[in-house]
Amino acid sequence: MTSIRRRQVIAGLAMAPFISRYPLASKILGRLVIIGGGFAGATLARFAKALEPRLGVTLIEARSRYTACPMSNLVLAGERELNQQTFDYKALAEAGVQVIQDYAVDVDGAQQRVILQGGERVEYDRLVLAPGVQLNFDQLSGYSRQGAQDMPHAWQAGAQTTLLRRQLQAMPDDGLAIISVPPAPYRCPPGPYERASLMASYFKQAKPKARILILDSNDRFSKQALFQQGWQDLYGDTIRWQSASNDGRVNRVEPASMRVHTDFDTYQPDVANIIPPQQAGDIAHRAGVTDSSGWCPVESVSFESNRQPNIHVIGDAAIAAPMPKSAFAANAQAKVCAIALVRLFRGIRPEPTVLANTCYSYLKPGHAISIAGAYRTDNGEFSAIAAASGASPIDATQALRQQEAAHAADWFSAIIQETFG
Amino acid sequence: MGRYHAILPMLVLGLTPCGYAQGAPSALSQSASQAAVCSGCHGKLSGVAVPALVSDARVLEQQMLALRQEGGDSAMHRLIHAYDETQIRGIAEALASQKNPPAAQSTGP
CATH class of the missing domain: 3.50.50.60 (FAD/NAD(P)-binding domain)
Known part of the structure; x- marks a missing residue:
């Protein structure tokens, strides 16, 4: 070194x-x-x-x-x-x-x-x-770095990821896990909806009676139809999504007593994954x-x-x-x-160019969906190229989902090689 | 193996601006910039090792055009529609001009 x-x-x-x-x-x-x-x-x-x-x-x-x-x-x-x-x-x-x-x-x-x-x-x-990004703990009443020890965000991979994993393992077999999604924009990955999918995959094997409630500060999300179709197909009613308009916005938490508050309800989950608002x-x-x-x-x-x-x-x-x-x-x-x-x-x-993005999400291990987009950088702004943007087909075969999971792994391998050698 | 599977690893390898051949697009060109954006949606697991024809810009160009025309459901099939034929030619030349990109030696994490 x-x-x-x-x-x-x-x-x-x-x-x-x-x-x-x-x-x-x-x-x-x-x-x-x-x-x-x-x-x-x-x-x-x-x-x-x-x-x-x-x-x-x-x-x-x-x-x-x-x-x-x-x-x-x-x-x-x-x-x-x-x-x-x-x-x-x-x-x-x-x-x-x-x-x-x-x-x-x-x-x-x-x-x-x-x-x-x-x-x-x-x-x-x-x-x-x-x-x-930095996590704005103070933009969610009751939340703090200390509170994240009881209600982990797991939005910075590392100790928080391990903590949330252990909480999921320790929760009762018929327990409730809440994922609180902040208002957009927020950094992704790790995506909250992929997270719900993979938590459900784990529950299906280890705790089939456990449930997941996504309390969302937004009314829509990327690949929404694909996720919701996948959740239904793979996990039945294990995952429930509650939009902002349907009282999904979490406005206060009490980590010590494991309480999560929306405008009209209070929940007391076994595991609370609280993803705070973010900024640069x-x-x-x-x-x-x-x-x-x-x-x-x-x-x-x-x-x-x-x-x-x-x-x-x-x-x-x-x-x-x-x-x-x-x-x-x-x-x-x-x-x-x-x-x-x-x-x-x-x-x-410098000259304008074309930028691109692809986000893969696992619905379960070895089974993924994606959304891709390309963007012009001329005229002083970023603008999507409609013809090159779109998500995986909703009626895809199992083989395509498997192929996209392989592509996700390939992508990760390539970007790590490129970034860190 | 379809043409689509042959082209994708090349795009994975179009990552690092090492050793551009003389007469090839500059490493600072618009084409090089567009080629650099690809971060390898596909690659080793998709089934192919480093293809020998990575240095043949014309073949690469034809494969990219075919990728656009044949249709398909992968992310790359969607993204290829961002580029017109001139841009695809430039990207192919930029990719083909690269020698020994480090990503070719990757064993992955």
Whole structure:
């Protein structure tokens, strides 16, 4: 591992207020700094360095290992181990990306510097923010990080996933599990409806009398007809979905007593999977690139912020609707942004392109559906290409569902290889 | 094995901008950008190893056009309709020009 640890650097630079990993010199085309080592940030770092080796590429990521959310619902169902979801940054370092394991706590846009937790500063010519989402616990009355120990969100794969899995295993055989879905937009995967499907798959084997209630803050959801048909076919009445208009919006929780409140009802489930509202990761707010929605408006070709020059935002934090906030979208945006950035560093204007996304969802292990979309990036906005968008057929054969499950596994394998090596 | 299954792994491999051949689309071109977007909806499990004809842009182009015309229910069958014939040719050339993409050596997680 050749990543530079903050404290190791500090030891040698006690008197130096700045860390310039790549001081401007003739051999360096420019300094590209990326905050966030998920599917967006890590992909961009690798891709940009491969495209332009003269570029000084620095990735700032607090974690030494990344736990991926796609496929993590299979962990809840007992069909996959969490360690199959975890990856490190060795391949990035080996590719010449400087990996700094630290928290980026602020961005000084005027001086073009990132401030790390210890006060060190990393200078950039262009900065890419890929912070993902932050969970807004305070937007749901009664919920908190502490409360998530009783009512796990499992929306950041890792310990929360394990906690929810154990709760599902421990719940009574005829128990009730609630999934609370926040208002859109939220990051997906792990998708709440796929989660319900795979929880039901587990229940069908281990607790056939158990039930799932989805309390939804929305009135519709992606692949809705496919999911609802699949739930009926595979699980009978195990899964019940309650829309926002049908008193589905959870407005308060009491983790200590396991109570979940909607406008007109109170539930006391055995397991409560509470997914809180979301917005762009904290550093995006500190960098001044968010708008009143809590997300980051960007220019569609280069993903440069509409609010701060030389700062680009990709992945879940960016407003790229109608693209969803998915790992596929983040990875695709990263590659397009990397090409745009290298062009900018070389003084060439970036060009519009076509972006794409596919979201696979398991209805049960080995049985999946998908929705795909393609998007133009010209005219300063993202727009769906209707002819290239759509979901799996509702009357598909078992063979097609199996094939789509294989494609989902293939996709995950490919994106992991591309992102983490 | 249908033509569809032959093309898909190529798209999986169109991931990393390594070693573009001379005369091929620039790694910074619009075609390269469009080729880069593919993240491998399909691949090893779909049944095919790295095809030798990945370096033949014309064959690749024909297979992509066939994918669009034959119809099908996979995500790739839907996404291919985002591209016109000129774009497909450019994407094929961009993909074919890549040498030894790291994804080709993937053993998967």
